[in-house]
Amino acid sequence: MDTQRCFHCGLDIVAEAEIIFDEKTFCCAGCKTVYEIFSLNDLTSYYDFEKSPGATPQDIKGKYDFLDNENIVSKLLEFQEDTTAIVSLSIPHIHCSSCIWILENLQRLQEGINVSQVNFPDKKVRINYNPQIVSLSKIAYLLSSIGYEPYISLENYESGTQNVDRSLTYKLGVAFFCFGNIMLLSFPEYFEVKEFWLDNYKPFFRWLIFALSLPSFLYSASGYYVSAYKSIKTKMLNIDIPIALGIIIFFIRSTVDIVMDYGSGFFDSLTGLVFFMLLGKMFQIKTYSFLSFERDFKSYFPVAVTRINTDASEESVAVYDIKKGDRLLIRNQELIPVDGILISETAAIDYSFVTGEFIPINKNSGDKVFAGGKQIGKVIEMEVLFSVSQSYLTQLWSNDVFQKNVEQKHKSITDSISRYFTPILLLIAFVGFGYWIFKDVNTAFNVFTAVLIVACPCALALTAPFTLGNVLRIVGKQKFYLKNALVIEQLAKVDTIVFDKTRTITTNKKSNIFYESSPNPSEGGEPGKVMSNENIRLIKSVLRASNHPLSRMLYDFLPEMGRVKIDHFEEITGKGIQAEVESNFIKIGSEEFCTPSLSVSSPSPLESPEASGGERTSVHIQINEEYYGKYVFKNQYREGLEELFKSLNSNYQIKVLSGDNAGEKDALEQLLPKSTELIFNQKPEQKLEFIKQLQDSGKNVMMVGDGLNDAGALAQSNIGISISENVNVFSPACDAILEAGQFQKLHYFLKLSKKAMLVIKMSFGLSLLYNVVGLTFAVTGNLEPLVAAIIMPLSTITIVSFVTVMSNYYARKLEVRS
Amino acid sequence: MSVIYLLITISIFVAVGFFVAFVIAVKSGQYDDDYTPSVRMLFDDELKKVKSEELKKLSDYKQTSDS
Numbered sequence: 001m002d003t004q005r006c007f008h009c010g011l012d013i014v015a016e017a018e019i020i021f022d023e024k025t026f027c028c029a030g031c032k033t034v035y036e037i038f039s040l041n042d043l044t045s046y047y048d049f050e051k052s053p054g055a056t057p058q059d060i061k062g063k064y065d066f067l068d069n070e071n072i073v074s075k076l077l078e079f080q081e082d083t084t085a086i087v088s089l090s091i092p093h094i095h096c097s098s099c100i101w102i103l104e105n106l107q108r109l110q111e112g113i114n115v116s117q118v119n120f121p122d123k124k125v126r127i128n129y130n131p132q133i134v135s136l137s138k139i140a141y142l143l144s145s146i147g148y149e150p151y152i153s154l155e156n157y158e159s160g161t162q163n164v165d166r167s168l169t170y171k172l173g174v175a176f177f178c179f180g181n182i183m184l185l186s187f188p189e190y191f192e193v194k195e196f197w198l199d200n201y202k203p204f205f206r207w208l209i210f211a212l213s214l215p216s217f218l219y220s221a222s223g224y225y226v227s228a229y230k231s232i233k234t235k236m237l238n239i240d241i242p243i244a245l246g247i248i249i250f251f252i253r254s255t256v257d258i259v260m261d262y263g264s265g266f267f268d269s270l271t272g273l274v275f276f277m278l279l280g281k282m283f284q285i286k287t288y289s290f291l292s293f294e295r296d297f298k299s300y301f302p303v304a305v306t307r308i309n310t311d312a313s314e315e316s317v318a319v320y321d322i323k324k325g326d327r328l329l330i331r332n333q334e335l336i337p338v339d340g341i342l343i344s345e346t347a348a349i350d351y352s353f354v355t356g357e358f359i360p361i362n363k364n365s366g367d368k369v370f371a372g373g374k375q376i377g378k379v380i381e382m383e384v385l386f387s388v389s390q391s392y393l394t395q396l397w398s399n400d401v402f403q404k405n406v407e408q409k410h411k412s413i414t415d416s417i418s419r420y421f422t423p424i425l426l427l428i429a430f431v432g433f434g435y436w437i438f439k440d441v442n443t444a445f446n447v448f449t450a451v452l453i454v455a456c457p458c459a460l461a462l463t464a465p466f467t468l469g470n471v472l473r474i475v476g477k478q479k480f481y482l483k484n485a486l487v488i489e490q491l492a493k494v495d496t497i498v499f500d501k502t503r504t505i506t507t508n509k510k511s512n513i514f515y516e517s518s519p520n521p522s523e524g525g526e527p528g529k530v531m532s533n534e535n536i537r538l539i540k541s542v543l544r545a546s547n548h549p550l551s552r553m554l555y556d557f558l559p560e561m562g563r564v565k566i567d568h569f570e571e572i573t574g575k576g577i578q579a580e581v582e583s584n585f586i587k588i589g590s591e592e593f594c595t596p597s598l599s600v601s602s603p604s605p606l607e608s609p610e611a612s613g614g615e616r617t618s619v620h621i622q623i624n625e626e627y628y629g630k631y632v633f634k635n636q637y638r639e640g641l642e643e644l645f646k647s648l649n650s651n652y653q654i655k656v657l658s659g660d661n662a663g664e665k666d667a668l669e670q671l672l673p674k675s676t677e678l679i680f681n682q683k684p685e686q687k688l689e690f691i692k693q694l695q696d697s698g699k700n701v702m703m704v705g706d707g708l709n710d711a712g713a714l715a716q717s718n719i720g721i722s723i724s725e726n727v728n729v730f731s732p733a734c735d736a737i738l739e740a741g742q743f744q745k746l747h748y749f750l751k752l753s754k755k756a757m758l759v760i761k762m763s764f765g766l767s768l769l770y771n772v773v774g775l776t777f778a779v780t781g782n783l784e785p786l787v788a789a790i791i792m793p794l795s796t797i798t799i800v801s802f803v804t805v806m807s808n809y810y811a812r813k814l815e816v817r818s
Numbered sequence: 819m820s821v822i823y824l825l826i827t828i829s830i831f832v833a834v835g836f837f838v839a840f841v842i843a844v845k846s847g848q849y850d851d852d853y854t855p856s857v858r859m860l861f862d863d864e865l866k867k868v869k870s871e872e873l874k875k876l877s878d879y880k881q882t883s884d885s
Contacts, residue, residue, distance in 0.1 A: 097857045104858065120854040169844050177837045181830070201822060208826065 008035050009147075010052030030056045034146050038102070041109055046102045053098035055147035063331070064144070064152075066304030066316035067137035075318075076136070076152065076303070078126075084114070085131045089150040091143065094123045103148065110134055110142050152303055168285070171220040172278045178216035179271040182209050189264045190786055206258045206265070213267040217251050221274045239418040239461055242425060246452055247274065253449040263784075266453060269792045276796045280465035284472075284485045301337050301388075305330070308381065319388055326384045330375045336382070339391040342367050344380040349373035377571060412489055413760055414464045421460070425452070432779045443781045450783040454774035454791070459767030459799045463760050467803040471756045474811045479739035480749050487735045490719045491753035493700045497648060498691065498713070500705035501658035501668075504723050507638050507740065513557045513631050535623060537564065542579045542586050545569045550619055551577065551588070554631055576620075587622040594620035594627060634667075640744030642671055647747050649673040653699070657682050657690060659709055688712035704738075704746070748814055755810040763803050770795040 004013045007024040008031035019026045022039065026032040034054055038044050046053065066072055079086040093099065099118070103125045106116040112133030117126045125148075127139060143150050185205055188198055221244075228244035231237065247270065254265030306329040307317045314329060319337045322328070327343065330336055336349070348360035351373045360376050363369055369382060371391035429451040436444035468485035475482065482488065499505050541564045543555040569579040576589010587594050621628040648654055655677040656668065662680040669678065682690065691713050694701045703710065703717035706724065714720030714734045722734040723743060738746070774791050777783045843849065 097860075100854060100857050101861055104861075118854050118858075119851045120857070121851060166844055166849070169849060170841065173837065173840050173844065177833065177840075181833055185826075201820075204823070204826075208830075 005052060006031050007047070008032070008052060008054040009056050010054075011056075028056060030147075033057070037109070037146060043102060043105060043108060046098050048098075049101055050096040050098040053096050055093050057145055057147045057149075063334070064137045064140040065306070066302075066318075067140055067152075068135065069304065069316045069318070072304050072316070072318050073136050080131070083130050083132060084128060085136075086126065086128045087136060087139075088124050088126045089140075089143070089152070090122075090124050091148045091150050092123060093148050094118065094120065094125070099148070102146065106139075106142070109146070110139065113139065153301060168278070168282060171223070172275070172282055174215050175220035175271065175275040175278050178212050178220070179268075179275040181212050182268050182271050185209050185212070186264060186268045186789075190789070202264075209265070209267045210255065210258060213251070213254075213271055216271045216274050217247070220278060221247050224277075236415070237419045237422055238415040239421075242418060242422050243277070243461055249449050249452040253446075253453065266788050269453075269788045272789075272792060272796075276793075277461055280462045280469075280800075283469040284465035285469075302335055305334070305337055322384055322387060324384055324387060328382050328384060330380050330382060332375060332377060332379065334375055336369055336371055336373045336375065337391075338371050338384050338388055339386045340369055340382040340384045342369050342380065342382050344378075344382070347378075347380045348376045350376050412464065412486060413757065414460065417460070417764060428775065428779070435779075436781065446783075447779060447781050450778035450781070451775060453788065454771065454778045454783065459770055459795045460764060462796060462799050463763040463767065463803055466800050467756055467760050467763065467807050470804050470807045471752060471811070474807070475749055475752065478745065478749075479742045480745070481737045483735045487719060488753045488756055490700075490735070491702070491750055492757045494652065494702040494719060494750065496653040496655070496694055496699040497702045497704065498655045498657055498694070498717070500687075500703075500710050500713075501656055501664070502660055503706045504704055504710075505637055505641055505656065507636055507725075513554060513633055515629065515631055535621075535628065538581045538584055538586055538623065539588065539621060541566050541581055542569070542577060542588060545579065546571060546577045546588075550633065553633065554619055557631075585624055588619060591618075591620050591630075594622035637671060638740070638743050644744050644747055645672050645676065648750075649675065652750075653677075655679065655694075657687050657713070659683070659687075684709045684712050688716050691716045751814050752811055755814065756807055759803055759806040759810065762806065763799055766802060767795065767799055770798075 004018070004025055005011065006013055006027035008026055011027050013025055013027045019029065019032050021032050021035065024035065026035065031054060034057060035044075038046050067076075074080060077085050077087050091103070094103070100120060103118050104116055106125075106127065107113045113127060113129045115128045118124070119126065129136075129139060140150055140152075186209055188205065189202075224240050224244045224247060227238070227240040231241060250266055250270045250273075254267050254270065257263045257265040301319060304316045304318050305322065307315050307322070308327040308329055309315055317326075322338055328338075328340065342363050342365055345365050347363045347369070349363055349369060350360045351370070361373075368385070371388070429448050432451055433444050433448040436447050465485065468488050471488055472482055472485055536558050540555060540558045540560075543551045543558070545566060546552075546555075564581050567580040569577070571577045572589070572593070575593040576587060578585070578587045578589075580586070618630040618632045620630040645654060654673070654675070656672070656679070658664075658678075658680050659682055660680060665678060665680065668676075672678075679690070687710060691701050691703060695716075695718070701717045702719045702721065703713045704721045704723060705714055706722055710720075710722075711733060714722060719736065720734040721736045721738055723738050723740050725740045738749075770791065774783075774795075777787055777791075848855075
């Protein structure tokens, strides 16, 4: 029966802990409670849409008390009036249709909520509620109690309502409207056979077409004029110059045509061109709105903390209002927002946000604690030394790298081609003009404009957006999320890769744990004692109750033996845990904690654990006052790391930067190729400096990292990739986010980006071929509207299908090989 | 005057009408989230079905327990 799964959250149920309620099985009381809430409110169809969609609610007592502070609440709300308030809450757990359903039926759970609406791609729920009946904190607690804990950070606090830029959608709509109608109206003239009826209505049709082309010409294409103007001003020739030139000449020539009654003009091709180019732009933009690539410390920091006033009363204050000398109360799992001094006796602080190292560091009263740490265990008190903006962690963001807002660090491939394209194009146009002007002035002008029209690099401009957009989607499906399409071009240029060590090439998911039975020297215990299954069962049961990361890892490592009830569980901060199981007294924790009290006083001559332990992390076990040895934790490198480095080594320079000490140096040297450079003990600023130096020596650097300690290096590098175990959890500002499970595919992504560039180049060749054909029509003065109307869409469609097919082909081919 | 002027004018007006509808739809944010509505539209029906099913089950259960 052990394989049974919880009805609510889908986790395996251990037989001993199984709770049966309403004929359904649950893994814990938390899951059962959520089910109870739902069934009481007639909301059990939650479980019909998706199997076991829920999450176990976390214990978050007091976490959202700051939402009672009206000043804070008013900053979070989108809209506020006497009886209505609207708030958008970000809920990372949203993942299936059941989630949408339950969150949109919140009004049935809580009186005072009027409407709630889920935005699935953003993982947000927008709640419209009556603040006189229900408070925001109550809503937050309600959401937490059903397993949908909202995530409120400093980022929310500052932004408020954002304006969404929808101009591209409008432009596309206008362009399509004009294009479609003009196509319909110009259809009769395609088959013009000097018919009386057609001739009669010609002016009417033509002027109507002219009027319809105006919105497309003036509004939809406006982005190209602006960009062309800017690029002329900065003297950088980009692709938008020939495009803008083409469009304008197109328009003028067509207008002259119908005014002078030379023909029907090229309005159909013109609007079609604008439409297809905007479509390409739209296709290139694929955003992962639930991910953010622009994060800084603000998205990690809480909005408010509890301050202890001089009269010992507690109060929630906004983080920005904290002043030097304030006393703060930090609860379990809360983030320390400022630098300060610990007042409570002991604290265990997890600095994983800052250093990537997840094992808590123990602090004693009077020690300095830094912003960014997370308290694990009991409630602690601290005194503030610096305000938020002056704290050590936030200082990193005052570095220049974060101030610069460079949109495009490098020239894109289309832009560098257009540097040659534009002059050649103008040359051909003038040569054609010069040739014809001696024969016939009228034809000369026709040829001149026709050249510019035909050569208008629409195919060229479409190639990159469609190729890159397609590749963006392909890698997105494989959980490699890119910030935008330009990143692919950057990826193809990389020649040096710098890896962070902790949590980038190592993982804390599956730790490498082994048991080392070291007898207690003073007791004379026999060496090589093996942990019996019975003892493992006891230890595992005790570990289950602890939230310490080491306990969790050890718990996952030990085999399942069945669970026993534990009594007198106690967690002693900085030392370990102890409990009574089936009248056995078990202690798990640090060495001094687990070595029987007798022997501590008598100095042991061997000190073997210390000597051999070195820089390793270990957990010691004591059962019934007897020392049972320890579990040693070693860095576990990610799967496929060795192969990845081996294959990367042939094409790239690889370097490993680590904030840690050199303890793992030998292991790494064995694992990685010889030429890999290993650098240890790097502070965040040093990492940034290191990348800068590489860049100064002409390298294109890709940085692969995680955590805030890499934030500077990620921002400085040509392309920063952040590795994330769970993409819903927050990663620092970067150009791309790679899900940890896909780490070994990194080389594949790099190869694919190179192939994407190849596809673009091939497609450029193809579109030049079209241009040559079109130009022969143009230079000989034979460009009829009908010819243009055929060539234009034909080239567009072949280019788009060519690049899509080719990039898909390469994606598949490379995947098969790797 | 020919009827063609009238017809073309009408057709343009109809087209403009659709275009205005599109702009309003974009402006109200309907295109911001293109996934959730596709899930949401299926909910109501299913909810009723589930309820009637449950009632049926309940009555079935009662009948069997009564007999």
